[in-house]
Amino acid sequence: MPDTIIKIDLNQSAYENDKVHNRWHPDIPMVAMVKPGDDFIVETYDWTGGFIKNDDDASDVRDIDLSIVHFLSGPIGVEGAEPGDLLVVDLLDIGAVPESQWGFNGFFSKKNGGGFLTDHFPQAQKSIWDFEGLFTKSRHVPGVRYAGLIHPGLIGCLPDPKLLATWNEREVGFIKTNPERVPPLANPPFGPTAHMGRLKGEAKDKAAAEGARTVPPREHGGNCDIKDLSRGSKIFFPVYVPGAGLSMGDLHFSQGDGEITFCGAIEMAGWVHVKVDLIKGGMAKYGIKNPIFKPSPITPNYNDYLIFEGISVDEQGGQHYLDVHVAYRQACLNAIEYLKKFGYSGAQAYSILGTAPVQGHISGVVDIPNACATLWLPTQIFDFDINPSSAGPQKFIDGSIDMPLAPDL
């Protein structure tokens, strides 16, 4: 077996593990050095560092301090990597921690993070998903079982100081356009809960005060939450600092396009078997600004879909200009209404859309004023037939089971 260069202990606080960090900053020291061509194992906490429990109480989802996320393993230095190179990362395999074969999905309270449909599901709820080998099912969401499209929600290289400055200016400036918004427009640097890895003392304090939060995807990749960065895929990352500084975390057992529930996919602690290589000067050679990647040859082959359309007219009938976000929200709401006819609660339906290998397509973006988005729901994940028929829907789900909810205090 390859070496495990970063280990985690689920009984230890992520803050005590100095091979972990939760902010992006060029000064965070490399915790291990590898060579091009090496393969190795990286263990990671779940994105909350173990805050969410395997129980039937959603109060942890309600009460979490979101400034602590995401706990990333790294940064890993690659010998010979220089700014302008492409770091080629093969995700050779990914799995859950052996003694922790479960994950969580939930909705944050609108007052604490929210989510894509937070106006419809404003309170904290959660569902627990158990893993059975390559498959998952939930005691809170009956009638579905599917193969995992396992992937890291978050992976990328350290920014250089210039890129970091760009991020901070851009996002802090953006917050200022509506500083009182709930949920906020973006998350500024926040030193008190920053974990800067092996950086200590004044250097740490300085970096913590300016370290970029890990929430958004950015030029380097980062928290892209792309379900198709799954095990078996190959990614080409821009390199900004000597040694590249690759970090990763936020593992998902499965997720739908959009990760619409925000908290989040099926979130888990686990490990990644990684191989690294370099394309020298690759950013300029290929005109690369953001990462590019090739998907895995080994992804679940669900190919029978029921597809829901949405257009950029919102729930109140308001018109939006070619707004794919609004259109996809309508497609999701349409799918939820449909699933409710089979007996699901709205929350269960929302959870399915957030966790199953649902596709979200940008179908039309030029036919003014309406964008059209489509949500592709795989029918083969259901224990029963969800296709429409002249007989009308049968209630296969009897409503006796629902997802735990923790009301706002």
Add this chain to the structure above:
Amino acid sequence: MPDTIIKIDLNQSAYENDKVHNRWHPDIPMVAMVKPGDDFIVETYDWTGGFIKNDDDASDVRDIDLSIVHFLSGPIGVEGAEPGDLLVVDLLDIGAVPESQWGFNGFFSKKNGGGFLTDHFPQAQKSIWDFEGLFTKSRHVPGVRYAGLIHPGLIGCLPDPKLLATWNEREVGFIKTNPERVPPLANPPFGPTAHMGRLKGEAKDKAAAEGARTVPPREHGGNCDIKDLSRGSKIFFPVYVPGAGLSMGDLHFSQGDGEITFCGAIEMAGWVHVKVDLIKGGMAKYGIKNPIFKPSPITPNYNDYLIFEGISVDEQGGQHYLDVHVAYRQACLNAIEYLKKFGYSGAQAYSILGTAPVQGHISGVVDIPNACATLWLPTQIFDFDINPSSAGPQKFIDGSIDMPLAPDL
């Protein structure tokens, strides 16, 4: 062979064919009646009614009067269809007009329609795509050849007066928020170029003055430009008027998600073999607002992709809040830059993204402030290897061929 219930003549103006219309209005008379269970053929003009020619001059793309589009065949009445039903439409097969085995793709001038990347490609350009059986290639875009994912860009049932009123209020109200914008925010009813089928005299004039333009997708489906409504798919349409009134047109030989070039996919005249059926009361039974559909079992099996990411930071570095439209634009621009390294002009690369079976995924929409979108470029459509390698890109395209451009006058 089934009956051809609507025929077209490419040598005749679409305005002279009274089984064709180019506005949505409940008063447009049915041009044929069919029964549930019937299958039949419907011929259609290309969306412009033959305005764009198979030549090497883009002036037709520059000069088109866009108020004439889209020429639709129908409406077709279905016996027994009532408001609240679902009209089940099987697209049994679709093809080009036998004597017209070609299609066009283009970019409108920013002054006359624009498109998704109109700021980058502000002038009229076009490419002609020849069909070779199930495949297509272009004399203006060398190095690519692919199987057609043939589909109608536009299909749906007539609105009732209330729905029509909703559309007009919503869109006209929206235009008023920025009436001088170029391109406009939306297109209001416009009587002079309306083709109201068999409606004549005063009734026609009245309806023409209020008939909804066919450009945007709406609740009934309409101009969704969903590439996956391809031959072999099954669609469930809401019914609003007695008899349903099914119309269709805007056939595409192939299109990428988003139809980003706007003019448009690979546009063609052709025929659709349709079968219809009803689910009585299906809208309420299944909670349907927009159409739903099942994709075809017979779609091109390209499964090796190179995937480009984009985030909702625009070309000038401006921050947008979870804006998938902006994110997808970045992913497209990233793909264009990449393809240019292999010798393509920007216009050729843009044309490939608009016409090939490219997927556009809504990958992340909750990680404030950045949405993440991905563009999936099938590698198997290229005559050469477009994957990145340590050797760097080879210029397979020598630049001797480009797409015709017609400068603004």
Add this chain to the structure above:
Amino acid sequence: MPDTIIKIDLNQSAYENDKVHNRWHPDIPMVAMVKPGDDFIVETYDWTGGFIKNDDDASDVRDIDLSIVHFLSGPIGVEGAEPGDLLVVDLLDIGAVPESQWGFNGFFSKKNGGGFLTDHFPQAQKSIWDFEGLFTKSRHVPGVRYAGLIHPGLIGCLPDPKLLATWNEREVGFIKTNPERVPPLANPPFGPTAHMGRLKGEAKDKAAAEGARTVPPREHGGNCDIKDLSRGSKIFFPVYVPGAGLSMGDLHFSQGDGEITFCGAIEMAGWVHVKVDLIKGGMAKYGIKNPIFKPSPITPNYNDYLIFEGISVDEQGGQHYLDVHVAYRQACLNAIEYLKKFGYSGAQAYSILGTAPVQGHISGVVDIPNACATLWLPTQIFDFDINPSSAGPQKFIDGSIDMPLAPDL
């Protein structure tokens, strides 16, 4: 549209069409010449030249004179083709004759041709399959509907005299090992019913007496009945005579691996849109003895299968040494027994296995003494759920419909 270089008339006997032949012989004159790079249309009769009718009486299947088959369109000459080249054939598209949107499947009497399961189904039966665009269904076999994997059962180039002599020696010698067998071991040349195209007079008589029958697949390809030579595929054929001499026919709307019913797949008259090219000296360059090919990117995407195993122990318990033929027969018989539990007659089940896009895999051929073969039955072609469950099978088919049978006279 490309030129139709060979036309057929369904109201005319195939024997009267001099662009058709039913034997392989190097002296058959080319009926058209094309150039490398050309594409063109070839029309073909069904393999029996129209003998089997669209009715509910299987006596035509019982009474057919099998020495008349297969009626092939060609041979087509390709300029510059020389022995040792590879002829590259793109099957750009294939379809049924527009006015003949149906096909037939059947079982020959054991006394007149037989088939893979002739000991179990010794009498003539047939089923008629109607085409609905890209799909087919049968009034004789309820409960199934599927997309066509349309292909020519028979395609290849003319043999040279040496290859022809090899065939005749090999097969006539083989017949002599058991000349009285019913069905026979092979079919020898037979002049009286030979159609030698444009060859006339003595030359015709001589060639007819030695022309190879079209039944078996041979080194040149020929009657391979490979379902995956479907429209969109690309084939590389060995060339033996100057001009190549490409002929084709025996079109199938759909077929399962093995074409086990022999009469045959879903047999139809139709047309093939072909493009030809050459790889000079390709046979030696690539070490080619038999044709090679690449399958189409556009094949039905059925991917949910129920798989039946068979081993090389026959129905009477007899042991055979790594005999895949026997093993596949057991897998087929196992599938038929299974389908009977859902209400199908054995004949209907056999017909489904012969016509639907069933896969037959050579799963194990080294574990002495038993070969293992698997039959892959696509579940998505059924109108109902054929998966096993703890509830046991439900009879969805009530037995009121069966396939016509014509008893031996």
Add this chain to the structure above:
Amino acid sequence: MPDTIIKIDLNQSAYENDKVHNRWHPDIPMVAMVKPGDDFIVETYDWTGGFIKNDDDASDVRDIDLSIVHFLSGPIGVEGAEPGDLLVVDLLDIGAVPESQWGFNGFFSKKNGGGFLTDHFPQAQKSIWDFEGLFTKSRHVPGVRYAGLIHPGLIGCLPDPKLLATWNEREVGFIKTNPERVPPLANPPFGPTAHMGRLKGEAKDKAAAEGARTVPPREHGGNCDIKDLSRGSKIFFPVYVPGAGLSMGDLHFSQGDGEITFCGAIEMAGWVHVKVDLIKGGMAKYGIKNPIFKPSPITPNYNDYLIFEGISVDEQGGQHYLDVHVAYRQACLNAIEYLKKFGYSGAQAYSILGTAPVQGHISGVVDIPNACATLWLPTQIFDFDINPSSAGPQKFIDGSIDMPLAPDL
């Protein structure tokens, strides 16, 4: 994590592990009892019990005593299972032993086992395949790398005395028809090397003398070597004895259809995560004689193939009657000749066909006298382009590396 109910120690002889056996016999005691609905882990030796080493010397392949195989883990009893039931087995996941991330493939000497192409490769050779997460590659076969289609080559339930007697009579009778053949026609019971699990003393001796060898697939499944029984698949096994008695072993990291090299696929020690359930009386309900199964939704998505044809005319020109075994052998030999043009040795090409996810289809079995079989070679597993072109093949493999060979002594 679920319980590991059978553990192995690679440093211990398989004969010393009493939860292992290498013969089929109803008297072998259950080593563990589980309940319907349980899931659990079963560890297994490689089929030879560790005889073949990870080195560059094929003498172990030459010298192995094949009467010791296959070492199976089990039998496992399932509470409530009775003869006539179907045992439903979900292969939830499968993997290699963590500290043994490699497997072997080889050809036996014709004098000691042989293989599908033993007349062409009569001497012992081997190749070692290293695992990199989900992928494998070999230091002995350059230029290929592919995702594993991991599966147990051998799995099934204990026979009852009657079924065992049938097997022994059938196979011993068969051997008597040609007792001197090399390799033999079949393998009779052989007590000296039998491992009968926990059976001891006289009972063991008696059972060992009549226990069926594990080599062939039989009615219960057994050594089917079906590559598609991969992790994620669901199998329905006939039950013959109370408690079912499920055993498994012979794990393969990857294999082509046919397992043509016999020694074998990519053979490995590993573990299987299994879930069991029952369909009471399922054999009669569904007419089941052999196991049936549903393939996994998670299999490598290679879909670009180069396909080779073979007909039932042997290497010497001899004619065989609809013999799929001969036809598939020709297809394999054709593929090997082709691959040699790119620089591979015949042995390397043979090894690729035996180990990669190659498909073998029974394409035509009714066109007397020739069967047609096809070998589907996935092109995406090669580091270079193996498609034919007018330029002719390029030698990407320089011949400097070959597979170790151990000459017969």
